[in-house]
Amino acid sequence: MRSLLMRNPVVVGASWIGAYLLITVLPLLILLLYPPTPTNGRGFWIEFSVALGFVGLAMMALQFALTARLNKVEASYGIDLILQFHRYISLVAFIFILVHPLMLFVTDPETLQLLNVFEAPWRARFAVLATLALIALVATSIWRQQLKIPYEPWRIAHGILAVSAIGFGLAHALGVSYYLSLFWKVVIWTGLALTALWLLIYVRLVKPWFMLRKPYLVEEVRPERGNVWSLVLRPRGHEGIHFQPGQFAWITLQISPFRMREHPFSMASSAEDTERLEFGIKAVGDFTNTVKDVPPGTKAFLDGPYGVFTTDRYENTVGFVFIAGGIGITPIMSMLVTLAERKDDRPLILIYANKTWEDVTYREEIEDLKEKLDLQVVHVLREPPEDWSGETGYVDKEMLKRYIPKRAATRNYFICAVPKMMDQVEKALYELEVPVTHVHMEHYNLV
Template sequence: MKSLLMHNPVVVAAGWIGAYIFITVLPLLILLIYPPTGRELWTEFSVALGFIGLAMMALQFALTARINRIEASYGVDIILQFHRYISLVAFAFILLHPLILFVVQPETRGLLNFVTAPWRARAAVVGTLALILLIVTTIWRQQLKIPYEPWRTSHGILAVLAISLGLAHGLGVGYYLNLFWKAVLWTAIALTALWLLIYVRLVKPMFMTKKPYLVEEVRQERGDVWTLALRPRGHEGFRFEPGQFAWITLGISPFRMREHPFSMSSSGDNTERIEFSIKALGDFTKRIKDVEPGTKAFLDGPYGVFTTDRYEDTAGFVLIAGGIGITPMISMLLTHAERQDERPYILIYASKTWDDITFREELHELQQKLDLSVFHVLKDPPEDWSGETGYVDKELLERHIPKRRGTRQYFICASPKMMDQVEAALHQLEVPTTNIHMEHFNLV
């Protein structure tokens, strides 16, 4: 019974939420058990907010450490979305802490004077400024034109700075942390955050270096896409659920932390040769076509919950892709063709032109092996085109998806705009929300 519960995904997911809430409020529970005396309610409240905010910030490291067990319950994009939103809540708590104090104890405003303030107040001010900088550069990264890699490095540094200064502030104030075991609790939280950082930056890359891959082939596909085929060297590679993705480090050491996420585009059951199909869009992706066979690569994965394998009992699938969003879908179709799956598959696939349709021939071949209906939707169709054109909207979907909509699982991967439109259209067509699954290719 216990083991059944531990394997139930809903129970496991709820367990993680419970653990998150417990750790967040733990400092408060301790305050309740051993309340400091002689302070008025608003002061206590403001300190409580500061503690909760700090605990939430420390937990941010756990959310971004790509811990497989947590990730497998929700999927990376949900976790990162939570990471983003909860950071604003933590920030609000942290900011309210001094603001309330400034109102109820006006003399504390003097602590803002950096010259005369004690070090613990200076730590708080610098920590808060680091936090503000972190949030501004994240929310407006694209508007500020900060490239991804420098942003990611500075994000880590600012986060460590904000947490350590916050903790130093707490320890310096001492009023709440002077009891031995309260200090132990906070040191444990800080050390856990530090361990997660070491795990991500050193331990994980070290394990990755022990399992290298070699580039076996770089193949051009339609639509300015290049398929990178990797073969594991000296190990068995990994099995993945079709639709999942991995972080690739190509031609450099994994310690340099310059990896990029890509969905596998080959069959999940073929561990000997793992393929990724990459659209040439930016600095890294435009260089794929020049990668030499024999180049070393490292993979961190598989990740993601965007997979047909989670729905063994469903009657069939509707896959809706736009452009490079076809990669997880082709992996699903190849895997299920190999497994001789007899369930019906519908693929609605938006591309720019007929010549741009990535995997056009492969999809045609797959129709011979699977019960697969493919509907191409073209933005700029040729003159003699009699198929679908324009946007994938409610009317178009209504023409192709089955009448008994709740009997299928729907997978969407496309540009953010198309995904939003398709999701809204599916809702209008009364597809149950729980049957709609989406993969976003832009995490930040």
Template sequence: MKKTHVIQGTLWVFIYLVLVSAPLVVLLIGRVPEGREFWRELSVALGFAGLAMMALQFVLTARFKWLKAPYGADIVYHFHRQISFVALLLILAHPLLLFVFSPQTLALLNLFSAPWRARAGVTAVILLLALIGASVWRKPLKIEYTNWRIWHGILATLVIALAITHVVLARHYLNTPWKQALWVTYGVFWVGLLIYVRILKPILLLRRPYEVESVTPERGNAWSLTVRPVGHAGMKFMPGQFAWITVLSSPFAEAEHPFSFSSSASQLAPLTFTIKELGDFTRQIKTLQPGQKVYVDGPFGHFSIDRHTHAEQFVFIAGGVGITPTMSMLRTMADRGDRRPVTLLYANKDWDSVIFREELDALKDRLNLNLVHVLEKPSTDWNGETGFVTRAVLGRHLPKASQPNSVEIFICGPQPMINAVENALTQLGVPFGDFHSERFDLV
């Protein structure tokens, strides 16, 4: 990891902690409301911290490149998921402490008779529970991803708006200019963020459109979508990164999907994405016609050889369509004339479904490439590796590292494959920092 990323990463964590704890500090400044016992103060303080965390959730998913650069998009999304449970606990602690130490406050749960401040607070908590429940159980509840995403945004906005209404109507903690200034700043920042994400960002994308150049069938039920920029130079990216693609829709419509670049990073344009048919959106790729508008929001991600320039050699472990970021890295290395040794362990169901089979073979002439295919269901005359990428397979093909960081390993494929390979590498004694995974399943 680059030194600047370590510094940036530490700085963001520090700023996050300051922003989350600021309401507590400001709470202590000035006059504390009279006749309010410790438990009531504590409950309010926890509620404030939880609310600040919830408001900051919008920053985490706003796709700011400067925020994601030190960690990578998947880590930021993972943090977003996990920290929502902490925020929920803090927010629930607020009413629960009140109910325990002032049982008469239980009456506030009756939405018919309760004052508006309690109605706003109780409704915010109910919606927050629905928001988190739908996210945790989206797949078992069979909630379609795009619908879930739209409702996730609506519910999150309502939760914050209602919680702020609760704070304003409760008034106890807006009794000094300091406290008012803090909450006005938070409110303005939050509204500004919404305007940026929902209005400014789509406008910026509209001004840098792409159009379909070609759609080419690949092996393994996949299609390579090539797009060229219209009226601008294209996009600079690191090989292995990804972008959010919108097709057949406007950038305002919340209908984008993430795909890794499969083309070489040596060229700003055209850009190619190789997409496997999986669901409603990916099934439409083959129907796209040359000239149709495409919007590309990126680049994102930290899964790239360019973040490990010191490496003496690379190992890529790919499964199925997980080859796409690797393909971008291999094509880029070939274009750059990079002759560092590369091992590619590529797992597929059978020989016919090996995406880029012919090109990978041809790349051996341009790269110092050791290509190992692993087939789950090989034909009877196959004499290569069979089954899955196990510890034994890795043991046979992994190069020996002269020191930590000399061999950098990149893994991308189905979730169970990534988990199994990470475990096997750990058992083989590969240092944690020497392998990097890209998960196609962000949510």
């Protein structure tokens, strides 16, 4: 009974939320269980501001768990949702941490002197350093693109700033030591700090070490339509990864996994074949532009599979509608070829938007799949050739209405495209009364 419950995704998802909330409110519980003695002279607002600081610090420490790609957590929500939560909750923690000194300054203006870092005690200096690290962390994340910071250096700086903010924050809390004087409170905070440290070690050392033991070799790099390259990998000395169609993996090519220069790509091949993995990679930037030159025999490392964008989670549905824009076709391709290999006879619709007819990645392969599947394909072109009689322009409500079944809620919908198209399609499906629980999306821009 217990193991059945723990396999239920809703129960598992709810337990993670419960654990998260418990850890974040722990500092408040401590405050409730051990209220400050009335003789200490500190009023409610000071106690409240300190509690906010502690809650903010606990939330920041937990960010390491959110971004450590722990398979069990990831499998409950999907990376999109986790990263969205990571972004929003960071802002909440940021506000709590900023409000903490502001409240102190308002209630006791003398504490403003602590901002004089030349004369202030170390505990105050640590607080200033933690706050500065946090401000830099939040600003460079929100405005990374406007500040024109490339992804890789940003990621390294993000890690350093996060560790600094928490390290200095903890040093500040230990320096003040007012709330940490009780033995078991020290235990809780040290435990939290050690967990964050372990997660860091796990991500930076343990995971890469496991990846190193399971290498892949590049079998071929093949050009596809639309400036896309098929990267074919074969496991070397192991059986490869078992994945669900539509999932993705983080790929490291040519270099050691310890260097942490990995990129996420959806598997485009069948989930039934773990011996040969194919990825469709569009050349858009520093890394993806180099894929075409990768020689066969090159070593590759994979961290995965990840993601919940898969038809395998909806075995009992009557049929599927896939809506892809450009390179968003890759996870959908994996779902289609897997369904074909499994001889699935459910009705499928693929609405596939591209700029030109020549750009349509996997055009011929999709045509062949029509022979093996009950598949209706609707190509949508923004710049159609003169003799084009198919759909043109953008995928909107009217267009969707022409193709999706009247009883729209009987299907599950998978969307993968640029953010703008995904937003528009999501809104249109909502207006067409498709329940939100039936709409699944994969975002390619994590940051």
